[in-house]
Amino acid sequence: MPVSMKTAGLLRAAALALSLALGACSQPAPPPEVSGELNVGVRNAPATYFTDQQGEPAGFEHDLIRAFAQAQGWSVDWVEEDRRETLFEMLDSHRIHLAAAILPRPVVKDRHLIAGPTLFETPIHVVYRSDDKAPRSAADLAGKRVALLAGSGHLPVLMREKRKHPRLSWVILERAWPEELLAQLDAGEYDAVLINGMDFDALRNAYPRLAVAFDLGEPQQIVWALAPRSSRALQNTLARFVEQVQRDGTIKRVYERYFGHVRRLGMQDVLGFLQRRPQRLPALRTHFHEAQTLTGIDWRLLAAIGYQESQWDASATSPTGVRGLMMLTSETADRLGVNNRLDARQSILGGARYLALLKDALPARIAEPDRTWLALAAYNQGMGHLEDARRIAQARGGDPDNWVDVKEALPHLSRSTYAAAMKYGYARGFEALSFAENIRNYYDILVRLEPAYDALLRLGRGSDEKARSD
Template sequence: MKRFLFAILCLLLVCLIGCRNKSHTPEESGAHDLAQIKDSDELVVLTLYSSTSYFIYRGEAMGFQYELSEQFAKSLGVKLRIEVARNVPELIQKLLDGEGDIIAYNLPITKEWKDSLIYCGEEVITHQVIVQQSNGKTKPLKDVTELIGKDVYVKPGKYYNRLVNLDKELGGGIHIHEVTNDSITVEDLITQVAQGKIPYTVADNDLAKLNATYYPNLNTSLSISFDQRASWAVRKDCPQLAAAANKWHEENMTSPAYTASMKRYFEISKAMPHSPILSLREGKISHFDDLFKKYSKEIDWDWRMLASLAYTESNFDTTAVSWAGARGLMQLMPATARAMGMPPGKDQNPEESIKAAVKYIAATNRSLSMIPDKQERLKFILAAYNAGLGHVNDAMALAEKYGKNKFIWHDNVEDYILLKSNEEYFTDPVCKNGYFRGVETYNFVRDIISRYDNYKKKIKS
């Protein structure tokens, strides 16, 4: 009996030693660190849809965090795959569940997650700012004490809470208006400030800075909160990946690719300057009228509509390059231009640009053939030209879901392209393309139609 018990004890001891030995290396414990990522040839990045992180524009993936993720994956010599979460808690949970390798998003650095995550990459400082006009008529506020007696419109949550606390610190006097309408986003409030509809709102500094590239009359310099540190993150069992991200960010900060991405989203103006009709007396809209007349016949458009589209896209500048990389007179994205048969290096050629744009319009028209009314379909085509067909399809699906006519643009589908910047709507199961800054498309269609009506009054067909 004693021998039997001794044998059992020895067996248990061997098993215990074996189990301890197996836990020594990440490879043996099942951790998915840098070595495993390189073996799989794929980096799975977790992020959120937003104008500062990741979105689809004209059929192409974009966003500051997306571009940094691309650069990081390239530095590792692996492919990039993006997985999108609905919010920050889900983002962290997906990482901990092994559904991704790294979070590429400005994740707040907090004690709550220090035992589960390794914060890595570039550490950025975020804070809340007052968004106000800077148009020369009124001096922008430079100190928080100047908020006393002012009307500030904010969304519920951290912005509202910070203002309430600031109001207490100042002894009261800030007129705080909580905007509880779910269909109005922070970026909508920023737009309202730019348009002079409201005087002040509050946003995070990176979001405010990005929106200032759309509205040059905005001032975002007044901070109203303490600094919050934020960075990317990996699981605790991925120290090699964290070290690689740290090293890459340190070396990447001065690279041309990083600088170009920073400028694209936070510095380059996205507002297009516009000029008047070339010659009203001679009946000319632009130097390219003959080309508009020639190619508009292929899509059965009034040439003045095609001219209106070109004007809105490029201001008739054949050398124009947008913040997103769209080029030439008709501002086609490089991938679209290639798909439409534009010869390499011909993006500044006006005829090649118009010819490719007309092919793209014809293809879009076929994709939207379910819209019976031809004039109504034209508005959808314009919207798809600006946003990409995917976001227009999402807006149509939302319109149908909420009882609007998905084949009518004005006051129907256009209302839902606006709501594509709202988390409640872009995370709806009927939406397949995520976040989109719909206000640009909403205005784009209206501007082109309005300008076309003006051309019809002043320029003969």
Template sequence: MKRFYFNNFILINLIGILSFFVLLSVLIHNTEFGSDLTRLERIKKTGVLRLITNNSINSYYYYNGQPTGFEYDLAREFANFLNVDLDIVTPGWNNMFSYLEQGKGDVIASGLTITKERLERFDFSNPYMPIQQRIVHHKLIFGPKNIEDLTFRTLHVRRGTSYQSRLEEIKKSGVDFNYILHNNIPTKELIRMVHDREIKFTVADDNIAYLNQRYYPDIRIGIPLQEKESLAWAVNKNDSQMLEQINKFFLYANETGLLKQISDKYYSNIEETDPFDLKRFHQRIETRLPRYKKMIIDESIKYGFDWKLVAAVVYQESRFNPNAKSFTNVRGLMQVTTITAEEMGIENRLNPSQSIKAGIKYLDKMVQKFDYLEDEYESILFALASYNVGYGHVTDAIQIAIDMGLDEIKWQSLKTTLPLLSKSKYYKQTRYGYARGWEPVQYVERILTYYDILKQKELI
């Protein structure tokens, strides 16, 4: 009996000692990191913003060893706005909300729709993009004509998404259909399964659906499942300081054109893409590109270009046809003019190797003309427009932008002023005169679409 009490006495004391050290550890931790600090104060003290997001083409992914993606770019600008570094946390879709609640991240930015269920647990920022849920099906599968026509069909969606919430609402309204929930399967993968006819239907926000149609040209974007919704960032309930800063940032991003610039980089004209053209591009990536791929890679390396961007230019120029000829008598894979061929030191524009060398060398010359631009991405866009319509016309468009009070070093401004070169009111005041200024805008945007597709394909 004495031993029992003695052991209990020792146990109680051990528990007490352990509790003391735990308490001491907590006190030390709180003293060091400031447990009384608000989340925003902690971010500014540590100098790090922890972004909770998801690995997906519309949020965050790596290309050429560098992070990219719409949500990543936007969050990076927010971190700059706060003057802190950005740390990325990717716990998987189904774990994002629990990570936020547990303090393992500061904000969720992952293409989240504001829903009633989510509002009960979290606060959301001001919206930054309107979207609409749409049915996605294969071109050989008839999609439903309306919501009532969902009857007897089976849809596949990811668990815990706004898609699941909407399908539950439709089911409760009396429409008899089935849906299958998948854990942590990206929407892109479900769209791929539709494209490969492994499943018949899925649901995606229209920005995701149209973006994925670039990579899976046999899908079709069907009926909307509900009215327009909004995407926003999520923070913990009552985190008013954090929410205020995010909303201030979105106001700043709207007023400065930053939000539109990032949106255009990833989503420009995605709804206007021709699926038949995309299908042909995918086919020619397999049948024609391999003949010229090594030449393109070797020459691109010399000038520090991403070879996939150059390949996109080649396709836009000639559809990978070395004998291509335009009505203005430019020839070859990169549609080099006679004057440019002489300037770049080549003799035969129809020779694939010579055409690629001349075209890339000339593109580099255009890039160097815009090396004063701080943003390398912007300088590439200006150079591509110059490759198409000529450097002189681009400088005219820049001057028009200055005269109109636009930011002349932004592609967004040139998208406005280049088409004005076809209007007498404007081109009569320029040095180089009339130009079909809408063409370089379309030219650049098509190249960016082809480039995006190539980035998503495993070609090396």
């Protein structure tokens, strides 16, 4: 069909606009010290960048980059890509200033990019199914099905091992995420995989049957990659920042947020949790949803508390007299108006209100997620003993508002070392530490397996269903 002159003109204008837009996208980004914006390329991965349960960007490297930009007064423009190679190409064309994707220093150097200062070191784990016989060395991998991720920096290590063990072979997975690698191992597609320690730590509770057999080679130095010919000002600013956050404990605190709790549960703990979830949680889910509506606390966190306290057993009773699914004392139950601690709904609502009260009792300056982790310790040992632990943390030179410092102080509640700082006397602080850290693990698992609850969305669906029935 012929095209009118007017239509042709519109098509030419649209094509020109698209061409200009594409051209703008490929233009080199001006230096952040000039534009005030840091352009960062990231790979979606548990240790780098992901969307958390509140729908906000998160991740170990994300938080450090955000802190770096904030320290300079810059905004951040995030660009997500599946492949590390795509990030490297964007650095080559100067469309981004920095790439973060758990990048080993040799990988960055081999690409003739600028490697920033070392952020941390992570081992190269050889992971296998614990039901199988554990390989003890690279020699045991000869003739086995082995896989690794493209761009992980693990290939040179395997190449060196192959010189000693010619039967050693492997598969390189392109465009795969760390979780896909572990999922395929768990499904029996491979006998062993190579994965860096930080990625495995983030996922170990999702795959309880997988275990580390041994570490291969030397730990990897992880860096951020900068574009070729990046300004000396940007390089120096980054070097000063990394030195500062290593010295003042910022890296340690960010690590704690994401990985400080992940090694606490054993395989049987996780398998028991996964076994009981379909058996016991469905009957309780509505009560946890109601508790979230009442308090604003994620129902999955409340469910994690319920599991830690009673394994979701409404009739649970301890020798000390605490009872019910959320293990309330009689005094706490009375204060919260819980008439029957063995009633699952009353116990869940009471436990949720108690946690909310504890969170509200903490100083307003304490931010999340530290606020929640501190409140969990108070749930177990009481606010008085938590305040003692915070005083001990301060006496030890730490931050009483930060969980990473308070968790190190909690075991001292059962020792005389800091008796002068304790107003409330002896407490089993190590139990509060285990309590909070286990809940963090169970919560992580539930976030992966259970959908978030939106009371307003559910209300809207209910109205639509009622309208259809009418």
